[in-house]
Amino acid sequence: MRRAAFTLIELLVVIAVIAVLIGLLMPAVQSARSAARRAQCQNNLKQIGIALASYLGERNVFPMSAVAGTGHGVNQSCFALILPEMEQRPLYAAYNFNVENFDPSNRTVVGAQIASFLCPESPLEQSPLASEDVVRFDGTKYPTGSAFGRCNYAANWGGSQNTLGQDFAKINGGYRGVMLTVKATGPKGPTTCFRTQDIRDGMSNTIAVGEKRDSQGWDVGGYAGSEFDVATSPDFLQTADPAQKDDPLLRKVFSGSFHVGQTHFLLCDGSVRPLRATMNKAAWYALLTRDGKEVISADSY
Secondary structure (H helix, E strand, C coil): CCCCCCCHHHHHHHHHHHHHHHHHHHHHHHHHHHHHHHHHHHHHHHHHHHHHHHHHHHHCCCCCCEECCCCCCCCCEHHHHCCHHHCCHHHHHHCCCCCCCCCHHHHHHHCCCCHHHCCCCCCCCCCCEEHHHCECCCCCECCCCCEECCCCEEEECCCCCCHHHHHHHHHHCCCCCCCCEECCEECCEECCCCCHHHCCCCHHHCEEEEEECCCCCCCCCCCCCCEEECCCCCCHHHHCCHHHHCCHHHHHHEECCCCCCCEEEEECCCCEEEECCCCCHHHHHHHCCCCCCCCCCHHHC
16 A cells, blocks of 8 residues: 655654754854865965065065155055065056056056955955045045955054054054055154064064955055054954944954954964964064064963
8 A cells, every 4th residue: 555645744844854954064064164264364374475475585675565755656565566476477567666556557456356365254345445435544535546456464564553552552662563664754763674684573473464354455555554553452343342343444454353263463484373352462562563572472372
C-alpha cells in the first residue's frame, strides 16, 4: 500500500529543523566572512608597507603625507607618491604633479577607486567625494569640478589638530610622527621628510599608517585626508558618546575601524598589528612618536 504524502505536522517539523540549522550556521558564516574581511584589510596595509619600504629604499626617506605651501603643485598625498609601488604606475604616469590635486587635468586620476586603499569591512558609501565637499583645516573648500576616490588608511603625522585630541599634543607636542605635511611650520621649524635613522624609537615601535573609518580621499593631503589625528585611543569613536560616533567629520579625522574590537596599524618595519581601543594610553602615545625614547612592553597592546 502506497504511503500518503507528508502530513502538515511532519512538514512543520522539517521546516523547524531547517530553521534551527540555518540559525546555527549563520553566525559561523558571518564570522568566517568577517575574518576574511579582516585578513583582506591587513593585506592592504601590508601592501602599503611594501610600497613604503620600496619608496624608502629608492629615496632614503619616507614620503611626505601632504605637500603644503603656496602656488601650484600642492595638496598631493603620500598615497599618490607611492602609486608606482602599489602597481598603479599608469595612474602615476597620468598624474600632473605640477598642479594642485583638484586641478581638472587630474580629475580622472584622483577619482579612481583603488581597492588596496579601501577596507572591505566598511559599510559606508565609497563613491568619490565631490571636490566642493572637501574641507581643509582652515574651513575652506576645494573648487568644484573634481571628485576624490575614498581611502580607509592614513599616515601617522604625530599630532592632533582636533580639540578632542589635544591631550596628546599637551604631552608630546605636534609633528611627532613619520610622515608629515612638508613645508608646514612645526615646533622645530619647517617640517621635512624622515629617514630610517630619524626613527630613533625603532621601526618596530613606531606607527607609519593606520585605519580610518572614512576619509576625504586617497589624494587629499593632510587633515581628514591622508593623515589621521591622534585621539586618546586607537579607536576613539568606539568608546565615544553617540553624538560623536555619528559625526562624519570625526570619522575622517581620527584613526578607527569597523572591525569588531580592533583597529589595524602598519608599523615602520612593515608589520601589521591590531590594537584595542582599550589599550594602555601611554603605550598608544609611545607608538605614535618617532623619537620619544619610551619603553613599550609586549603586554601593553
